[in-house]
Amino acid sequence: MTGFLRTAWLVLRKDMTVEVRSLEVALTTLFFAVSTVMVFAFALVREGSAPDDGAAGILWIAVSFAGTLALGRTFERERQAETLRALLLAPAPRPAIYVGKLLGIVALLVGTEIILVPLVAFLFQAPLFAHPAWLLVILVTGTLGFASVGTLFAAMLIRARSRDVLLPVLLYPITVPVIIAGVRATATLLQPEVEFEILRFWVALLVAFDIVFVTLALWTFEPLMTD
């Protein structure tokens, strides 16, 4: 287990170092996410009033679109110098490499959400920070569910010629339940009187999706990447 965690940490640290040096993925992801939110804000907010639950939907649309972009760019970087092949050649457990890559994507998306959430709260006049702990749980579990499938697919498609088209085509149908659960949980949080029973249901659903998706990805990563 120590070797597993150590490998995951090494891959995560490497990804973070590369990203801090280049800022390539972080800046493009953030720019795209902010642009999406701005467009929806100009389209939907009239005289300072937004549609009910609009903020929740826009937040998760921005996260999922930006996440797809981040996944593509992150693995494109590994493809350019064939470094993913070098990772697979390393005498390390391959699921640990997956976990390292996954945590890197999650960290990147959570970083984007740190900018995105206040922006959505401001533009849509949404009380997103009324229950910050719950918001954090929803964002982390939702992001993990989305990124767990996305990391597996992006790694699988690294050699596909039309990977940029295939990634969203494969990813969105499978992650729709996660996005819906994320939207409903966030929308519940935005109500004047939060119904915590309903909120707990959606969060439990997100956790369940995380467990299923991460387990399946860990199980399938090695055989999928071997050939």
Added chain:
Amino acid sequence: MKRGPDRREAARASPLDPSTSLPSTVLRASPSTSLQSTGLPSTLLRAGPSTSLRTRPLTPSIGHVDFDRLVVDDVSRHFGRRRALSHVSFEVLQGTVLGLLGPNGAGKSTMLAVLATLLRPTSGHVRYGSFELDDRRPALRAAIGVLGHDLFLYPELTARENLVFFGSLAGVAEPDHAALAALEHAGLADRANDPVGSFSRGMRQRVALERALIHRPRLVLLDEPFTGLDDASTGVLLARLRGLREDGAIVILATHDLDLAEGLLDRAVFLRDGRIAETLEQPDALRNTYRSIMTRERP
């Protein structure tokens, strides 16, 4: 890139020949030389052919696999209906440099990918001593070093960071120390903290070779290692490969550069259309053999 007699002479020259312009750190100590007098870090001081490949300790979690021969037994690999390899068999003993030669699409890179555990053969077996391809894969990969046509380096990271990262992944016990020693070997110690993206192709190739060797693999696989190298870098690489042979490694290289291969190889396997077209136990006149194979009728 310069080709012809000069490169061929470089390939034949002794690794201790000053005319190959090797950095002093690459020169190996002879038995009569005081090891300390070479100025090499202690991890680079080599005890002898049978032990030197395991002088750098790996973390216990990876385990240990060692072997003295590689057996490729009737290996075929198909991609859909295309046969990239068809009934290929050969055997290589430790301390041997084997060349995989042949035209583009002959199956050289596929063979290397199979040996590197990246591809499973459709049929046939690969045996690393007493281990099969599917036995203890991570431990087996710890005994394999690969230098691909692409260099497997992160351009944003420094040379040192790249080597420390891959050394750590490979389970090298002191990756920092090993990385510095490797950069000494490559003659790039003064560029250790520069990003690899700022290096020339030859310098990157030298770092990539050290990346492939940082965990002292028993089996070294190289795909077109001379591509883009000038004569000085070619000399360094050739000396390194000879050093690996003397250390008892099994070196398999796929190359088009027959001039360089001729002075280096102990055995040569010619592939064409995924099949073995010829095997030479004492490779010389490679170009004539190559021409003869290429003019044959396809089977």
